[in-house]
Amino acid sequence: MNIMQSQKKILSLILLLAVVVFPLLPTPQFWIIQANYIGLYALVAIGLVLLTGIGGMTSFGQAAFVGIGAYTTSYLTTACAVSPWLTLPIGLLITGMSAYVLGRITLRMSGHYLPLATIAWGISLYFLFGKVEWLGKYDGIAGIPALQLFGFDLAQERHLYFLIWAIVLGATWLALNLLDSRAGRAIRALKGGRTMAEAMGVDTGRYKILIFVLAALLASVSGWLFAHMQRTVNPSPFSLAMGIEYLFIVVVGGIAHVWGALLGAGVLKLLADQLQVLLPALLGSGGNYESIVFGVILILLLKYARGGLWPWICALAARLVPPVKKPVLQPAASTIARREVPAKGSPLLQVEQISKRFGGLVAVNDVSFGVKAGEIVGLIGPNGAGKSTTFNLVTGLLHASGGSVTFNTENITGLHSRAIATRGIARTFQHVKLLPSMSALENVALGAHLRSEQGFVRNTVNAMLHLERKEEQELLNEAARALTRVGLQHLMHEQAGNLALGQQRILEIARALCCDPLLLLLDEPAAGLRHLEKQALSKVLQELRESGMSILLVEHDMEFVMQLTDHIVVMEFGAKIAEGTPEQIQQHPAVIEAYLGGIE
Numbered sequence: 001m002n003i004m005q006s007q008k009k010i011l012s013l014i015l016l017l018a019v020v021v022f023p024l025l026p027t028p029q030f031w032i033i034q035a036n037y038i039g040l041y042a043l044v045a046i047g048l049v050l051l052t053g054i055g056g057m058t059s060f061g062q063a064a065f066v067g068i069g070a071y072t073t074s075y076l077t078t079a080c081a082v083s084p085w086l087t088l089p090i091g092l093l094i095t096g097m098s099a100y101v102l103g104r105i106t107l108r109m110s111g112h113y114l115p116l117a118t119i120a121w122g123i124s125l126y127f128l129f130g131k132v133e134w135l136g137k138y139d140g141i142a143g144i145p146a147l148q149l150f151g152f153d154l155a156q157e158r159h160l161y162f163l164i165w166a167i168v169l170g171a172t173w174l175a176l177n178l179l180d181s182r183a184g185r186a187i188r189a190l191k192g193g194r195t196m197a198e199a200m201g202v203d204t205g206r207y208k209i210l211i212f213v214l215a216a217l218l219a220s221v222s223g224w225l226f227a228h229m230q231r232t233v234n235p236s237p238f239s240l241a242m243g244i245e246y247l248f249i250v251v252v253g254g255i256a257h258v259w260g261a262l263l264g265a266g267v268l269k270l271l272a273d274q275l276q277v278l279l280p281a282l283l284g285s286g287g288n289y290e291s292i293v294f295g296v297i298l299i300l301l302l303k304y305a306r307g308g309l310w311p312w313i314c315a316l317a318a319r320l321v322p323p324v325k326k327p328v329l330q331p332a333a334s335t336i337a338r339r340e341v342p343a344k345g346s347p348l349l350q351v352e353q354i355s356k357r358f359g360g361l362v363a364v365n366d367v368s369f370g371v372k373a374g375e376i377v378g379l380i381g382p383n384g385a386g387k388s389t390t391f392n393l394v395t396g397l398l399h400a401s402g403g404s405v406t407f408n409t410e411n412i413t414g415l416h417s418r419a420i421a422t423r424g425i426a427r428t429f430q431h432v433k434l435l436p437s438m439s440a441l442e443n444v445a446l447g448a449h450l451r452s453e454q455g456f457v458r459n460t461v462n463a464m465l466h467l468e469r470k471e472e473q474e475l476l477n478e479a480a481r482a483l484t485r486v487g488l489q490h491l492m493h494e495q496a497g498n499l500a501l502g503q504q505r506i507l508e509i510a511r512a513l514c515c516d517p518l519l520l521l522l523d524e525p526a527a528g529l530r531h532l533e534k535q536a537l538s539k540v541l542q543e544l545r546e547s548g549m550s551i552l553l554v555e556h557d558m559e560f561v562m563q564l565t566d567h568i569v570v571m572e573f574g575a576k577i578a579e580g581t582p583e584q585i586q587q588h589p590a591v592i593e594a595y596l597g598g599i600e
């Protein structure tokens, strides 16, 4: 166990002790009730951190899921005398199913359409609670029984406190574990957009649904606890206004931090209580003035501290107690199965008469070429020649209007990028697509996503319970090996966003290598690199070729291409105009005319 881990363990123990001791002290009842409310808000907020702060999907509708949990138990315990301990799983099932259906319909929406959709179902469910006869309409349901556990009467706030906070800390632990895993990297990659994550083999649709359902389940548990704490429910606490308040909590606490959810819930609840007393006294009349103050705080936060309070506190703590530098991992020999590499010189990729039309524009026109195992092929041409489009056709980011692509004897035409990544084609991007707040090691480990042998559900459950530590260590070891291969091992714990552009480009290559590809597709790998960096990159690529890797690269830097590649394909206006060895291409009249004409 290293020093960082022991520091974390000590902090966790102090926190646990504080939570346990708080109600045992002669703490006034008022503060116990406040702590219970903070716990209920924190549960919803943890889900929102996963969904919005980390997954990048803004939801205004979480209060409706709290409502489903609360109304399910309220109705079943009062009208059907079902035990509250049975209504909890029933509520979770109903919430989970509703969230799954809503998620399937709405999560495909992009931009502002998704938040608008969450507002729509938030409002719909609120009115549903208020209109249904057997749910008591706007008067709601009263006479909900208190919880009983091991002979303890949880009607007493001090007793209920322990249950609420055990659940909150449990949820915090599960969420932190989830994020610190292969599944967590996939979830964090969602914010970087679909393209990169899918190219690394991440099923983005599945992970979006996963965190949507998890966030809804946490909200549902909060609703269940709320109903048995209040002993009465009506639609008001589940309205759109409350949905906005939950979002406000995570923005204040730190929208991308699980601990920020707890902090935001505490700060908001305590602030609201103080303002509710203070403002009417100051202004001389009653009213919801605290909402105005919250509005102003929100605007100030969005302008000056978008990350919220948690990162601010962490930065302060790091200044007081500088964090211990993590040691550079010395990668052990790989323990994960690798693909069988085809014999050097055997045909690996064959592109046959491929075409792509964008409306009236023919971006790629009947282009054919091949890549043999163990060779580096360059795809060159002037700007707009169709090189990137060809790349995107090979990697499944675009679908061809005609022609075919065969890889390792299999026809892969029309497959989507995840399926193509699964077959052993990994790529980098013209405009670097890294996750800037993640470390270099974690970014590279994302490339190893497909190398886990566990299924989706098992992997997620194991990740939440931290039962996959051995496999996680193997994946991180693979990432460390890839970083060592490209000479960036000394930067493995550095945030990717802090690296120079040249290093970021090489980091993308390491991430692609971590997929254990048979073919590496590099889109302008030398763009923006200085002379020495280009030389270093060229050396890395030559070493990869020597180790049997096949590479197809698009590049503008002629010197780089000519000294590195075995074979070159030249495109102009979407068509192939020449191909051959670097020497042949340098002499080719059509190339000199069309492309190298200006460089005598």
Ligand SMILES: Nc1ncnc2c1ncn2[C@@H]1O[C@H](COP(=O)(O)OP(=O)(O)OP(=O)(O)O)[C@@H](O)[C@H]1O
Pocket: 358, 361, 363, 381, 382, 383, 384, 385, 386, 387, 388, 389, 390
């Ligand atoms: N999604 C798209 N919709 C419409 N036109 C597109 C699209 N993508 C590319 N094009 C057009 O297709 C042509 C080829 O573009 P492409 O990006 O493949 O060229 P390139 O050779 O990679 O250029 P560069 O070297 O500047 O990156 C260009 O005219 C471009 O404007």
